Amino acid sequence: MPLKIQLFACAALLACLSPKAALASAAEDRKEINEIRTQILQRLYKEEPSTKALIRKAAGYATFSNIGVNLIFLSAGGGSGVVRDNATGQDIYMKMGTAGVGIGLGVKDFSAVFVFHSKKALNNFVEYGWDFSGQADAAAKSGKKGSEGSAAVTVIKEVDVYQMTENGLALQATLQGTKYWKNDKLN
Template sequence: MKKLLFTLFAITLAACSAQGDTPADQRAAIDKMNNEILAKIDKESPGARAMALGANGGYATFTNGQVNIIFVAAGNGYGVATSKSGRKTYMDMYEAGVGLGMGAKDYDVLFVFHTAEAFNDFVNKGWVFGAEADAAAKTGDKGLGVSGGMTIGDITVFQLTESGLALQATLKGTKYVKNDRLN
């Protein structure tokens, strides 16, 4: 059982890194991913892209992978935070949690920062704590991914499940950190 857990976590953690051999290639891949996430989320939540681009603080997009095995959840991903002035900060994310669930999923997230303070806190401090309850059964364009999009203080969060099979209720902490190699 330990071997299975380790293997699943290792696959999830290894799968979530920007493609490219050089920092310039990886930044280009993340920029492309950013545009794709904005388009996909706007399709599901019309107006989300306009909200992000017009936000007083800026916005961030991330692509993530997560594994939940009985009582433990872990995941990671990468993305970019774009200030209102257009300055980009490339970031990584790591999450861990506890709760009841089973499965794995890939998902995209859009954070819209309604104030410069909220944006700066996210980029410079990066912690997000929360509770998550969702169900996902999706591959490609087939299936259903149900996740909540909500406003918390000065941040609106949109989440879109790309693929996976998961049923979970977890308490988790997520750390968003600047990627020194890409900035």
């Protein structure tokens, strides 16, 4: 499949899968992101109970809800989330986009939790927001049915990352770059 067609297909799939209405108000968007944060943390605490204390003691944390698409040699994704500065209680709403190369096929809806072990790591993430990672992933999940297996390595210092698949069918091995940036509409 030509590269231009793969890129177009990735963009089209992401546009169709986006759960947010384009005309939603900023307050509604913040409320939805905060509700998703609560759901993500509840699931993480259930699956990894030790993370509750880890997050409480950390400089801050972030939760993101993402949709990723893999079409043969390219991968793309997008989502939104919120960063919490534990010292100030401030929430910073953010967006994310990812692109990568490798071998893969599928679509998946997944969540990520970042735990920042220093104020510097938290500030660098909010201000610069880049992550380059390698991922190997196999997921076949719909609601509570199915299973997943994934491994991710991040190059962000002083940060732990937890990733959980919500729904999807994907098999991939990719190198990805992800950009996180402040959501001007919500901050």
